[in-house]
Amino acid sequence: MKPFLIVANWKMNPDAVSAAARLARAEDEVAHIVLPPAVFLDRVAAELAVSDFGAQDVSLPSDQHLPGRTGSISARMLASLGARYVLVGHSERRAMGDTDAIVREKVRTATRAGLRVILCIGEPLAIRRKGMAATRQFIKQQIAQSLKGITTKNLIIAYEPVWAIGSGKADTPEFAGEIAEFIQKLSVVPKNTPILYGGSVVPENAKAFGVLPVLSGFLVGGASLNPAKLKAIRKAVSLRYETGR
Ligand code: PGA
Numbered sequence: 001m002k003p004f005l006i007v008a009n010w011k012m013n014p015d016a017v018s019a020a021a022r023l024a025r026a027e028d029e030v031a032h033i034v035l036p037p038a039v040f041l042d043r044v045a046a047e048l049a050v051s052d053f054g055a056q057d058v059s060l061p062s063d064q065h066l067p068g069r070t071g072s073i074s075a076r077m078l079a080s081l082g083a084r085y086v087l088v089g090h091s092e093r094r095a096m097g098d099t100d101a102i103v104r105e106k107v108r109t110a111t112r113a114g115l116r117v118i119l120c121i122g123e124p125l126a127i128r129r130k131g132m133a134a135t136r137q138f139i140k141q142q143i144a145q146s147l148k149g150i151t152t153k154n155l156i157i158a159y160e161p162v163w164a165i166g167s168g169k170a171d172t173p174e175f176a177g178e179i180a181e182f183i184q185k186l187s188v189v190p191k192n193t194p195i196l197y198g199g200s201v202v203p204e205n206a207k208a209f210g211v212l213p214v215l216s217g218f219l220v221g222g223a224s225l226n227p228a229k230l231k232a233i234r235k236a237v238s239l240r241y242e243t244g245r
Contacts, residue, residue: 004215006220006233006237007196007219008027008033008034008035008230009087009198009221010023010034010036010056011037012037013225014225020037023036024043024044024047024051025047026227027224027230028049028050029050030051030227030230030234031051032051032217033052033053033085034048035053035056035087038055038056038057038073041053041081041083045081053085054116054118055073055085057073057086057087057088057093057106058078059072059073060072060109061105075112075113075115078110079113079115085117085118086117088103088107088120089120091120091122091160092165101145103145104147107147107152108150111150111152111155119146121160121183122161122162123139125162125163139179139182139183152190153190155189155193156195156217157189157193157195158195158219159176159180159196160199160219164198165198167200170202171197173205173208173209173212176197177209177215180195180212180215194217195214196215196217196218196219198220201219201220201233202223202229202233203236207236207237210236210239211239
């Protein structure tokens, strides 16, 4: 039975390693995958007995133009800590300068190191306001660019409308479900790639998304900093475990 994945993206939280250790203990078995700040990975890994873990980003490898990468963290470093997952292309990283070409290189370096990439995809508000056709076109283009020339099957896609992230305004399950189905059918997306929804997932809306068969899980940001909320989200989708859909 495939679990409905709960992925906890802590973003730049918490402030101290002791708090990260506490949060990890509270979310062990609740989140399937915990994504702490990289600096806490080793400690979080030591605290987790059941849950998997990964990183929120990966740096580009050195190349002939930029042989030094001061302050960067390579995919192989992450893998050496036992991380099995990495987020790539989160809209907050794209806003800090990650172009589609950079995202693509990050996907490449991560998969080469054996990490499973959680590729984040999503349209900004201006596109969404234009409606379904414009949103589909944007998503298709973003995925095509992010995966061009990459053959890995070791992939998860997180559909996160940019305007829904951290805003308290989740997408409607109908729209998100339709886009998730659209993503699943794109020729560049390997068959059976799990599609997650992310963007203001909270206990109150989790069930409405969770009943959509096209979704294989959630990428949870803000609510993942509160273990009680994360537990409630997991409980809201518990039907998916029982039916094994
Ligand atoms: P959010 O973040 O749940 O706070 O909207 C989602 C994410 O990880 O991007």
